[in-house]
Amino acid sequence: MTADPLVELVGISKEFPLPRTVREWANRRPARAIHAVDRVDLSIAPGETVGLIGESGSGKTTLGWVVARLHPATGGRLRFEGVDVTRLSGGRLRAWRKNVQVVFQDPVGSLDPRLRVWQIVGEPIRAQEHARRAELRRERRRLRRGRPSNAAGAPPSASLPPLPPRLTTAALRRRVAELLPTVGLPGDCLDHYPHQFSGGGRQRLSLARALSVDPKLVVLDEPTSALDVAVQAQILNRLVELQRARGVAFLMITHNVAAVRYVADRVAVMYLGQILEVGPVREVLERPVHPYTKALLAAAPQPDARRRRTRYRIGGDIPTLIDPRPGCRFAPRCPFAQPRCSAADPPLRDAPGAPGHQVACVRAEEVAEISPTTLLQPAPEPVS
Amino acid sequence: MTEPVLSVEHLSVDYLVAAGRFRAVTDVSLSIPPGRVVGIVGETGCGKSTLAQAIPRLIPEPPAKIESGRIVFQGTDLVPVPAHRLPLVRGTGIGMIFQEPLNSLNPAYRVYDQIAEAIQIRHWREQGILPVFRPGPTPFDYSRRPMPGTAEVLSKPIVPGGATAEAAQRRLRTRADYRREVLEYLRLVRINDPETILHLYPHELSGGMRQRIMIAMALSEKPSLLIADEPTSALDVTIQAQVLTLMKELIDEVHASILFISHDLGVIAEMADDLGVMYAGRLVEFGPVEAVFHAPRHPYTKALLRSIPSRYKDDGPLPSIPGSVPSLANPPPGCRFHPRCPIARPVCAQEPAPPLREVGSTPTADAPAHTSACHFAAEVEQLP
Numbered sequence: 001m002t003a004d005p006l007v008e009l010v011g012i013s014k015e016f017p018l019p020r021t022v023r024e025w026a027n028r029r030p031a032r033a034i035h036a037v038d039r040v041d042l043s044i045a046p047g048e049t050v051g052l053i054g055e056s057g058s059g060k061t062t063l064g065w066v067v068a069r070l071h072p073a074t075g076g077r078l079r080f081e082g083v084d085v086t087r088l089s090g091g092r093l094r095a096w097r098k099n100v101q102v103v104f105q106d107p108v109g110s111l112d113p114r115l116r117v118w119q120i121v122g123e124p125i126r127a128q129e130h131a132r133r134a135e136l137r138r139e140r141r142r143l144r145r146g147r148p149s150n151a152a153g154a155p156p157s158a159s160l161p162p163l164p165p166r167l168t169t170a171a172l173r174r175r176v177a178e179l180l181p182t183v184g185l186p187g188d189c190l191d192h193y194p195h196q197f198s199g200g201g202r203q204r205l206s207l208a209r210a211l212s213v214d215p216k217l218v219v220l221d222e223p224t225s226a227l228d229v230a231v232q233a234q235i236l237n238r239l240v241e242l243q244r245a246r247g248v249a250f251l252m253i254t255h256n257v258a259a260v261r262y263v264a265d266r267v268a269v270m271y272l273g274q275i276l277e278v279g280p281v282r283e284v285l286e287r288p289v290h291p292y293t294k295a296l297l298a299a300a301p302q303p304d305a306r307r308r309r310t311r312y313r314i315g316g317d318i319p320t321l322i323d324p325r326p327g328c329r330f331a332p333r334c335p336f337a338q339p340r341c342s343a344a345d346p347p348l349r350d351a352p353g354a355p356g357h358q359v360a361c362v363r364a365e366e367v368a369e370i371s372p373t374t375l376l377q378p379a380p381e382p383v384s
Numbered sequence: 385m386t387e388p389v390l391s392v393e394h395l396s397v398d399y400l401v402a403a404g405r406f407r408a409v410t411d412v413s414l415s416i417p418p419g420r421v422v423g424i425v426g427e428t429g430c431g432k433s434t435l436a437q438a439i440p441r442l443i444p445e446p447p448a449k450i451e452s453g454r455i456v457f458q459g460t461d462l463v464p465v466p467a468h469r470l471p472l473v474r475g476t477g478i479g480m481i482f483q484e485p486l487n488s489l490n491p492a493y494r495v496y497d498q499i500a501e502a503i504q505i506r507h508w509r510e511q512g513i514l515p516v517f518r519p520g521p522t523p524f525d526y527s528r529r530p531m532p533g534t535a536e537v538l539s540k541p542i543v544p545g546g547a548t549a550e551a552a553q554r555r556l557r558t559r560a561d562y563r564r565e566v567l568e569y570l571r572l573v574r575i576n577d578p579e580t581i582l583h584l585y586p587h588e589l590s591g592g593m594r595q596r597i598m599i600a601m602a603l604s605e606k607p608s609l610l611i612a613d614e615p616t617s618a619l620d621v622t623i624q625a626q627v628l629t630l631m632k633e634l635i636d637e638v639h640a641s642i643l644f645i646s647h648d649l650g651v652i653a654e655m656a657d658d659l660g661v662m663y664a665g666r667l668v669e670f671g672p673v674e675a676v677f678h679a680p681r682h683p684y685t686k687a688l689l690r691s692i693p694s695r696y697k698d699d700g701p702l703p704s705i706p707g708s709v710p711s712l713a714n715p716p717p718g719c720r721f722h723p724r725c726p727i728a729r730p731v732c733a734q735e736p737a738p739p740l741r742e743v744g745s746t747p748t749a750d751a752p753a754h755t756s757a758c759h760f761a762a763e764v765e766q767l768p
Contacts, residue, residue, distance in 0.1 A: 049697075055620035198708060199428065228427040228647055233691035233704035240697055255621060262693040262702060281696065299625035301650030303692050304677065314622055317590045 005043035006081060006216060006249050007067060007100075012040045013075035014062050018322065034321045036062040038273035039076065041348065044217065049243065049250040051264030051281065053257060053296065057318050059273040061105070064219040064253045068100045069093065081216075091138065094131040098124075101210035105222040107202035111194040118190040120205060121179060122172040124213045129167045136163055176212070182245075183208045184238055200231035204238070211242065220252045224259050236262050257300050261285055266356075269293045272321060272329040275348065279357030287368075289351045289359040292330040294372040314375060328361065335375070336367050387459075389609050389641045390439065390478075391415035395453030397431075397438050400446060406712045408434040408448070410665045413740070415752075416609065421635060421642040423656025423673065425649060427688075427709055431665040436613040436645045440478040441470050458608065472516060475502065476509055479607030479640075483614040485594035489586040495597055496582040499569060500562045502604045569600040572637070574630055592623035596630065603638055611643045616651060628654055649692060653677060658752055661685045664710050664720040670740060671754030681743045681756035681764050684721045690768075703768075719758070726767060727760050735759075 013035070020031035036059040044050050054060045065071040067078065069085065078086045080099060088096055101124065104110035111120055140160045177187045183204040194202055203223060210218050223239070224232040236259060243250060252263055260267055261281060268278040269290065277290040288294050295314040316333040327342035328334070334341065341362060351357040352365050361367065397409040408431040416422045426432045437443040439455055441462055455462040462473065474480075482488040489498060508514040563582075570578035573596040586594055595615060602610055615631070616624040628651065635642065644655050652659060652673070659673040661682065669682040680686045690703045707724040710716055716723050722732035740755035743762075747753040758764065 055622060200708065229649065230427060230688060230691045230705045231708070233693065233702040236693060237701045237704060240701070257621075258693040262695060262697060265697070295622060299622040301625070301628065301648065301654050303649040303653050303689065315626065317592060317623070318620070 004082060006046045006048075007042075007044040007251075008079040008082075009040055009042045009063075009067070009076065010079070011076035012042075012063070012066055012073050012078060013038055014059075014066050014071055015074045032323050035273050035324055036321060037066060037073075038324070039345075040270075040273075040275050042268060042275060042278065044249050044251060046216065047243065047247040047249055048266065049252055049264045051260035051267040052251060052253045052270055053255060053260055053267060054270035055255060055296075055318055057272075057321065058270045059321070060253045060270045061221055063270070064102070064221050064251060067217070067251060068102045068219050069097070070102065091131060091134050094127070095135050097131070098128045098213040099215055100217045100219065101213065101215040102219045102221060103203070103206045103210045103223050105225065107199060107206055107226055108194075110206060111202060113194055116191050116193060117180075117205065118173045118176045120194070121176045121208045121212050124209060125172060125175060126167065128213045133163060133166075136161055176208075179208050179212055182242065183211070184234070198231075199227055200235060203227060203235055207235075207238070207242075211246070211248070214246070215248060217249045217251060220250055220254075222254050222256075223252065225254065225256060232259065239263055257285065257297060269296065272319065272324060274329055274345075274360065276330065276361070277351075277357075277359045278348070279351065279354065279359075283351075283354055283357045287354070288372060289357070289364050289368045290330075290361045291334045291336050291367055291370075294367075294370065295333075295375055298372040298375040336363060336370075338363065388415040388417050389458065390643070391454075391456045392435075392439065393454040393456065395435070395438065395455060396451040397434055397443070398449050398451050399434075400449055404713045407665050407715060408712055409438065410715075411453075411737075411739075412662075412665075412667045413453075414660055414667065414670060416641045416643060417750075417752075418608075418641055419639050420750075421644055421655055421657045423644045423646065423652040423659045424662060425646060425652045425659060425688075426662035427647060429709060429712065430662040431712070432645050432647075432662050433613055435662070436480075436611050436643065439611060439643070440474050440480065441465070441467075442474070442480070475605045475607065476506055476516070477607060477609070479602035479605055479610045481595075481598050481602050481610065481612040481615045483617055485591065485598045485618070486586060488598060489594060491586055494583055494585055495570075495589075496563070496566055498586075498597065499566045499601050499604055502601045503562060503565050503569075506605045565604075569604045570597075572603065572634070573597075573600045575600075590623075591619050592627060595619060595627050599627075599631070599634070603634065603640075606638075607640055609643065610640045611645070613645045614647065615644075617646065617648065624651070631655065649689065661688070664715055665712055666720055666737060666757065667740065668721065668757045669755065670752065671744075671756075672751045675744065675754045679744065679754075679765065681754065681761045682721075682758045683725045683727055683764055683767060686764055686767055687724075687726075727763050729760070731759060 014037040015033040015035050017031050017033045024031060040063060052060045052063065062071060066073050069088070073086055077084055085096060143160055173190055177190055180187045180189070185201065185204050185208065194205065197205060224235055227235060239250065240263060242248065250263065252260060254260055264281045266279065267281050267284040268275050269284065269292065270276070271292050277284060277288065277293050284293065285297065288297055314333055314335065319332060326345055328346050331337045331341040346360045346362045348358045348360045351359045352368050392415070393413050395409060395412045399406040399408055412435060414422065424432045424435065434443060434448070438450060450463055453463065457473065457477065505514065509516045566582065567578050570581060575581055575593070575596055589597065616627050619627060632655065644652065646652050656673045659671065659676045660667050661669040661676065661684065663684045669676060669680065669685045676685060677689065680689060687705045691705060693702055705724055710720060710723070716733070718733040718735055719737050722728040725732065738757050738759050740757050741761065742753045743756045744754045
């Protein structure tokens with residue numbers, strides 16, 4: 001990990017308060033809350049891809065939205081290039097948004113069906129242009145006010161930063177047309193509507209929109225979960241190419257372990273709002289330490305017809321996020337759980353014998369050597 | 385070889401809509417022997433769901449139209465059966481498990497009512513209160529057999545077994561009987577604490593639970609053929625692994641044949657005994673699952689298997705299929721895969737699409753032949 005990360009999350013929490021019920025009001029108890037993200041520490045280096053894997057309801061999308069400042073965090077600090085942006089608002093927030101862009105999960109719902117391609121992809125460019133002009137205007141106003149009088153006789157705007165010319169539609173269309181081939185779309189589809197594209201095409205459009213303002217970080221929220229394997233391979237290849245060419249960092253949120261394996265440099269595993277394991281991709285996927293990571297990897301069905309007739313051993317459903325009890329979140333489903341697992345939240349600490357690989361398990365030393373395949377107990381041979 | 389439960393012969397299904405004629409399924413033939421799991425895999429829009437819905441004739445006609453072919457279920461062709469007789473086939477004959485359990489369960493009914501309804505219908509059919517599906521009466525050929533003699537008719541009792549036997553058989557089933565049977569099926573699908581689940585509504589259950597209820601409903605009618613259309617696609621990985629494990633155990637317990645449809649090659653590899661690969665409405669390869677996975681004999685199957693991400697970023701780009709899936713309104717002439725095929729020759733476009741031809745293994749008593757619809761199936765092995 002480099003010394004100065006691009007994004008740094010320090011104890012980030014996001015709670016969604018539930019409406020206070022009559023019983024809570026009568027008993028003078030506070031309202032309960034959904035702890036979607038619970039004291040998460042994570043950092044992303046410039047040009048790096050961090051994969052965030054977990055099941056639905058683990059809070060990974062919420063975390064992505066918090067990083068992009070689409071949700072304000074309810075606790076902790078979010079630093080971007082060393083600057084605290086947790087409390088940024090108004091015009092400064094709008095100007096900051098060019099640094100972090102999001103590719104949303106649903107390629108149908110996140111593209112306005114009434115806008116044409118150049119309007120969709122050009123919208124962030126327009127918005128950033130607007131934010132930049134507003135910033136400049138503010139700056140000019142401040143300078144003008146700071147000057148006591150205009151006695152020197154010089155024209156008032158001589159030393160002020162000049163306002164750039166307004167972005168014309170033709171210029172915007174030109175910029176969009178230059179951008180489209182980089183994501184693998186033809187440059188002459190500027191006047192198409194989103195419904196004229198296939199699922200993969202829409203996802204490329206979404207990616208072009210995110211890249212239009214040259215961000216430093218793109219949050220990819222399930223970029224391939226709506227796509228088939230063949231199209232997924234095209235998109236994943238494109239993501240890696242774009243990253244090499246532009247040096248953009250990705251936070252890739254997905255439940256698809258195979259996609260993360262190909263794209264990510266580092267992987268964080270999330271369960272019920274907490275990060276249970278984080279480390280280099282090969283380390284985490286080949287030598288997982290946390291029992292949940294093992295369970296998740298064992299559960300992914302392998303496209304190999306020879307490894308069949310296996311039985312999956314982890315039972316139970318994903319518990320609720322409403323006011324979770326202290327202790328390891330995975331303890332109720334964990335096959336290796338002990339009473340001390342539920343005593344207190346296990347801190348994220350270095351995994352035994354691997355630098356940069358951190359795990360939140362009190363029994364890390366004892367369970368590290370257990371292979372994920374032991375969670376798939378072989379079925380008894382059918383009697384013929 | 386034993387008589388197949390279902391055999392589909394040269395089935396073509398078109399959608400006739402204002403935009404034109406979409407050839408969703410073209411000339412598909414397959415047969416499902418008793419007690420075997422036949423998987424169908426393919427990308428979005430390849431017609432696999434249309435096939436799944438056309439077999440029990442659940443597909444809305446119009447816009448869909450079965451253009452040609454036969455669907456022979458237990459010796460009867462379902463295509464000419466009039467719509468009002470079709471409900472008799474469904475349920476006790478052909479059961480369905482759908483993708484989205486929340487949309488397929490009635491939100492206004494409790495779990496008990498949903499399953500009890502299915503059980504009740506089965507009982508009524510078993511007792512002859514509700515009609516069961518029989519092939520229509522064949523017209524009596526007077527030229528070959530004389531009319532039954534009058535004396536013969538008079539000597540037989542009108543009700544077989546006499547009126548009292550019938551009454552005993554038709555004893556009233558109480559709510560407690562149904563409850564006992566519903567609980568039995570809930571335990572069969574490994575639901576802990578079924579007494580509580582009984583009184584819940586579908587929205588109070590988790591996704592995995594709902595899918596278990598769907599499976600319990602489908603099994604409680606004791607169908608001879610179960611069609612599972614993407615049964616685990618809406619579920620999370622660990623929950624999906626639980627449901628797949630359950631289904632594998634149930635396959636050994638109930639002796640139904642299963643048509644398992646999925647876009648996920650991993651899931652198919654776990655579940656299916658035989659595997660069919662569909663591309664743009666056609667079945668391009670069919671055979672025992674191990675043969676198809678380890679020695680694919682159609683270039684599309686090979687490319688599809690290769691595009692599963694199984695490597696890291698520094699190992700080089702993922703192999704992917706160039707181009708995109710053709711429109712079913714205007715499919716390419718000849719073999720529909722030829723515009724994207726690495727070994728395509730002029731003959732692939734000029735000649736009509738090749739039929740499924742035997743390659744490699746010959747059919748045995750318990751495994752079908754490995755067939756491929758490619759002119760150059762022998763060359764596929766040499767492809768990277």
